[in-house]
Structure formats: structure tokens, C-alpha cells
Amino acid sequence: MMGSSGTKSSSRDKKSLAMTNVSPTNSKGPLRKITRMAHNMIHMWATMSSTIATFMFVWSIVCNHLPYELRDLLQNFMHTLTSFLNPYIQISFHELLGERLRTSGAYLAVEAYLNLMKSNTSKSLNAELGKDSSNLVLTMDEYDRLTDEFHGVKVWWVLCKVVFSKRSNYPVQEKKCYKLIFHKRYRETITGSYLEHVMREGKEIRARHRQRKLYTNSAGNHLSHYKQSMWSDIVFEHPATFETMAMDLEKKQEIIEDLFTFSKSQDFYARIGKAWKRGYLLYGPPGTGKSTLIAAMANLLCYDVYDLELTAVKDNTELRQLLIETSRKSIIVIEDIDCSLDLTGKRKKADKSSDNETKNKHKEVSGKGQKEEKSTRSNVTLSGLLNFIDGLWSACGGERLIVLTTNHVEKLDPALIRSGRMDKHIELSHCNFNGFKVLAKNYLNLESHRMFDRIQQLLEETKITPADVAENLMPKTFSDEADKCLSRVIEAMEKAKEADVAKKLKESISLERDTSQNGDDKETAKT
Numbered sequence: 183m184m185g186s187s188g189t190k191s192s193s194r195d196k197k198s199l200a201m202t203n204v205s206p207t208n209s210k211g212p213l214r215k216i217t218r219m220a221h222n223m224i225h226m227w228a229t230m231s232s233t234i235a236t237f238m239f240v241w242s243i244v245c246n247h248l249p250y251e252l253r254d255l256l257q258n259f260m261h262t263l264t265s266f267l268n269p270y271i272q273i274s275f276h277e278l279l280g281e282r283l284r285t286s287g288a289y290l291a292v293e294a295y296l297n298l299m300k301s302n303t304s305k306s307l308n309a310e311l312g313k314d315s316s317n318l319v320l321t322m323d324e325y326d327r328l329t330d331e332f333h334g335v336k337v338w339w340v341l342c343k344v345v346f347s348k349r350s351n352y353p354v355q356e357k358k359c360y361k362l363i364f365h366k367r368y369r370e371t372i373t374g375s376y377l378e379h380v381m382r383e384g385k386e387i388r389a390r391h392r393q394r395k396l397y398t399n400s401a402g403n404h405l406s407h408y409k410q411s412m413w414s415d416i417v418f419e420h421p422a423t424f425e426t427m428a429m430d431l432e433k434k435q436e437i438i439e440d441l442f443t444f445s446k447s448q449d450f451y452a453r454i455g456k457a458w459k460r461g462y463l464l465y466g467p468p469g470t471g472k473s474t475l476i477a478a479m480a481n482l483l484c485y486d487v488y489d490l491e492l493t494a495v496k497d498n499t500e501l502r503q504l505l506i507e508t509s510r511k512s513i514i515v516i517e518d519i520d521c522s523l524d525l526t527g528k529r530k531k532a533d534k535s536s537d538n539e540t541k542n543k544h545k546e547v548s549g550k551g552q553k554e555e556k557s558t559r560s561n562v563t564l565s566g567l568l569n570f571i572d573g574l575w576s577a578c579g580g581e582r583l584i585v586l587t588t589n590h591v592e593k594l595d596p597a598l599i600r601s602g603r604m605d606k607h608i609e610l611s612h613c614n615f616n617g618f619k620v621l622a623k624n625y626l627n628l629e630s631h632r633m634f635d636r637i638q639q640l641l642e643e644t645k646i647t648p649a650d651v652a653e654n655l656m657p658k659t660f661s662d663e664a665d666k667c668l669s670r671v672i673e674a675m676e677k678a679k680e681a682d683v684a685k686k687l688k689e690s691i692s693l694e695r696d697t698s699q700n701g702d703d704k705e706t707a708k709t
């Protein structure tokens with residue numbers, strides 16, 4: 183009891199000493215030193231403040247009475263003097279710019295960069311809902327100071343708020359501003375490589391976190407006074423990833439590496455003087471995963487997807503407008519290119535309608551809904567499309583993938599798919615056992631099962647698309663168990679095998695009939 187009350191009273195004494203500015207003659211050693219130092223500092227501050235105040239007062243009077251030429255001269259001199267005495271440089275990034283107060287891109291990039299830095303290092307964070315209300319953003323507090331280090335150089339960032347009014351009779355608004363402070367010795371490093379680093383990182387973070395969109399152009403979607411764009415958009419939330427793709431592991435890895443290399447090659451494309459774009463041609467039977475692969479690519483690179491319906495494009499001018507409007511990180515998809523453009527002029531109606539039957543079946547499986555049948559061909563010419571792909575984006579900047587899909591690669595004009603236009607040709611084919619195992623893991627969370635051996639054997643004997651496997655693996659009721667789903671896959675494959683056998687038999691009978699018919703014809707001709 184005694185001890186504790188003693189401590190209390192001594193701390194109270196110290197406080198009262200500091201408050202009354204009385205020298206603690208009775209206190210000893212370090213305490214006396216500290217109090218003396220504090221005393222001196224208070225005295226120094228008081229002197230300095232009064233000197234500054236006096237100077238400011240005199241300065242304002244002098245300024246008011248000096249001719250303006252002299253005043254300018256003095257002000258310049260003062261500016262040089264303060265910048266000589268103050269070794270620190272300050273760069274401001276204002277939130278709103280120009281007469282129309284649009285948000286500055288540099289400000290947004292700095293904000294993204296600092297928010298990430300803050301969320302990685304700081305112990306006190308501010309959480310806000312992002313603009314699209316889908317994710318939480320961790321932000322800096324006002325007058326929060328963050329320290330960053332770049333190649334051994336220290337810099338400081340401060341967030342300030344500026345109150346302003348657009349015009350004198352307008353209500354007062356607030357805008358934010360990030361200030362970057364650094365020693366003038368490092369001016370070159372900071373204004374050169376550091377700011378470039380901040381902008382690049384910030385833009386990348388923003389691209390990763392922004393809500394991506396799926397854009398489509400349809401027949402009625404033309405520009406009007408009320409419409410800003412020829413594209414209509416919805417939020418792109420396709421769950422496909424490379425992990426869930428039933429595909430050869432090697433092929434998968436190759437595509438992933440190709441995509442990453444492309445997305446990091448801005449400098450390379452600039453150096454060789456080519457547009458930063460890459461063409462992919464995906465081909466294979468319906469239901470083998472062409473559309474799913476496109477979604478996985480968009481998710482991997484965080485790109486927007488533009489589903490370009492060529493049959494709805496009136497002419498080349500409209501095509502140009504559509505392509506110019508695409509965002510800087512995007513995949514432009516033209517599905518079933520052989521049905522959209524008259525590439526050969528020889529396509530028969532019959533084989534297209536049989537394609538559409540199979541297609542529609544798979545669209546139901548994938549839940550995509552049936553696309554409008556592409557019976558009409560576009561007025562866009564092949565040369566128009568190629569010219570835009572080759573030339574237009576060189577001027578626009580940004581990274582773009584163009585993906586064409588087809589079920590009939592053999593029908594495409596070789597000029598359309600030559601290297602440089604379609605840089606990578608990817609075949610998607612029927613399901614093999616590795617592909618099946620990926621689907622079984624996706625749909626049933628199974629890595630092995632006693633029925634797998636039978637399925638492997640059947641996959642070697644017959645062809646089935648991943649879409650058909652997926653359809654059968656999908657539990658139809660809540661009580662559907664793995665055994666039931668796998669039995670359905672086996673049943674579907676046995677049916678496909680029987681159909682194959684029947685088809686082959688039919689083909690060999692008709693071949694035999696044709697040969698005997700030919701023989702009879704020759705006999706008749708002879709006689």
C-alpha cells in the first residue's frame with residue numbers, strides 16, 4: 183500500500199513540476215537532465231514561433247507596400263531560399279483533375295499501391311467497400327504517413343484532404359491528395375524509376391482487383407444519343423480455371439506459360455515494333471471445352487471478355503468502332519468463325535444444321551443457353567477483320583488476346599490462321615483417362631474408385647466428349663451417389679461404343695454395295 187501510494191505521489195510531483203515550469207532541484211540524475219532539456223526546448227520553440235510570427239507580420243506589411251515587380255522578385259528569392267534550406271522535395275497526386283473534376287489515373291494507381299503496402303505492413307487499417315461493393319478495400323487514414331524504400335532510398339507518403347469550391351457560389355467539396363516526400367539528392371531515382379515502379383504496380387493491382395465484365399454486341403446495340411457504347415456488359419464471373427479443365431497436363435502447362443509470357447512482354451513488343459496482341463485458334467468437336475478454356479484464360483490473366491458476334495456487325499466501320507472500344511486488358515472472342523464469315527463460300531447447309539444440333543445439346547449441358555442460330559453471315563469481310571487484327575491495336579496500346587474457335591479447322595482460309603495472326607493453335611479433343619480423372623475430382627471429389635478401371639478401358643475403345651462425361655457425372659438428385667454417377671458414365675460410353683459398331687457395320691455394308699454396284703455397272707458397260 184505504502185509503496186504504491188509513494189509511486190503515485192512522485193509521478194504527480196513530476197507532472198506538476200513540468201506544468202509549472204519549476205526546476206526540479208530536489209530530483210536527481212537523469213530526471214533532472216530530461217526536465218532541463220524539455221525546459222530548453224519549450225523556450226526555443228516559444229522564441230522561434232514568436233520570431234516567425236513577427237517575420238510573417240513584417241513580411242505581409244512589406245509586401246503590401248512594395249511595387250509588384252519588386253514583390254515578385256522578393257518572392258522568387260524567398261522560394262529559392264526555402265528550397266535551398268529545405269532539402270526535401272514534395273510531389274502531389276491530386277484525386278480530381280481539370281474543369282470537369284475527373285478522377286486522376288495516377289492518383290488511383292498510387293492509392294492501389296499504397297493500400298496494398300499498408301495492408302501488408304500496418305497494424306491499424308481502415309476497411310471500406312470497393313466501388314463495385316464486391317470486395318473490401320484496406321485504405322490509409324488521413325495524415326497517415328507510410329515509409330517506402332526503393333533501391334535503398336527512403337521516401338514518405340502522406341494522405342491529405344484539400345477543401346475546395348469549384349466556383350465561389352458552389353458548395354465546398356473535399357478532394358484527397360497523396361504527397362510523396364523525398365530528399366532532393368534522390369530526385370532522379372524517384373522521378374524516374376521509382377514513380378514508374380509505383381505506377382506499374384498500382385495499375386497491376388487495380389487490374390487484379392477490378393470487377394471484370396463480359397461484353398457482347400448484338401443486333402440492336404448501335405450507338406445512340408443515350409448509349410455510350412456499342413457493347414452491352416454483364417459482370418464476368420465464370421468459375422472455370424485451368425485446374426478444373428479436363429486437358430492434358432503438358433498442354434495445360436504450355437498454355438499457362440504462353441499466357442504469362444505474353445502478359446509480361448510489353449517491353450518486348452514495343453522493342454520489335456508490334457502490337458501487343460496474341461492470336462489463339464481453338465478447334466475441336468463441340469463440347470470439348472473451347473468456351474471453358476477461354477473463361478479459364480480470362481480468369482488467369484484477369485482480362486475482360488468481348489464476345490464478338492460477327493453476324494451482328496453491319497460493316498467494317500462498325501467492326502472498327504467495336505474493336506477500338508475494347509478495354510486495354512481483354513480477350514476478344516469470335517466463336518465458330520467458320521459459321522460467321524463466308525470463308526470458302528462452299529459450305530453446305532446440311533453439315534451446318536447437323537453441327538447446330540450437337541451444339542445446342544452441349545449448350546444445354548453447360549447452362550449457357552442456346553445461342554441464336556447463326557444462319558446469317560456478316561457483311562464484314564475477311565480482309566477487314568484481318569486488317570483490324572493486324573493493324574488497329576498497334577495504335578491503341580494495351581494487351582489483347584484474340585481467340586477464334588471452330589469445329590471445322592480444315593474449312594478455314596490458311597491466310598486467317600497463319601502464324602502472326604493466330605500464333606497458337608490448340609486442339610481440344612475427346613476425353614481421355616487423365617481428363618476424366620479431373621472431371622471426377624471436380625464433380626464427385628473422387629480420386630480413385632473401383633469403377634475407374636472399366637471407364638479407362640471404355641475410354642480407349644470409344645470417344646466421348648468432356649461435356650458428355652460432365653453431364654453424366656452431375657448428380658441429378660441430392661441422394662445421387664458416386665456409384666450412380668459413374669454407372670451413368672459407363673452406360674453412356676457403352677451406348678456410344680454400340681453406336682460406333684453399328685455405324686462401322688453400316689458403312690462397310692454400303693461400301694460393299696457401292697463396290698458391287700460399280701462392278702455391275704462395268705459389266706453392263708462391257709456388254
Ligand SMILES: Nc1ncnc2c1ncn2[C@@H]1O[C@H](COP(=O)(O)OP(=O)(O)OP(=O)(O)O)[C@@H](O)[C@H]1O
Nearest residue numbers: 427428468469470471472473474541548648649652
Ligand atoms: N475440357 C473440359 N474440361 C472441363 N469441362 C469441360 C471440358 N469440355 C467441356 N466441359 C464441360 O462441358 C460444357 C460445355 O463445354 P464448352 O461449351 O466449353 O464446349 P465447346 O467446345 O465450347 O462447345 P461448342 O463448340 O459447342 O461451343 C462446359 O460447361 C463444361 O462444363
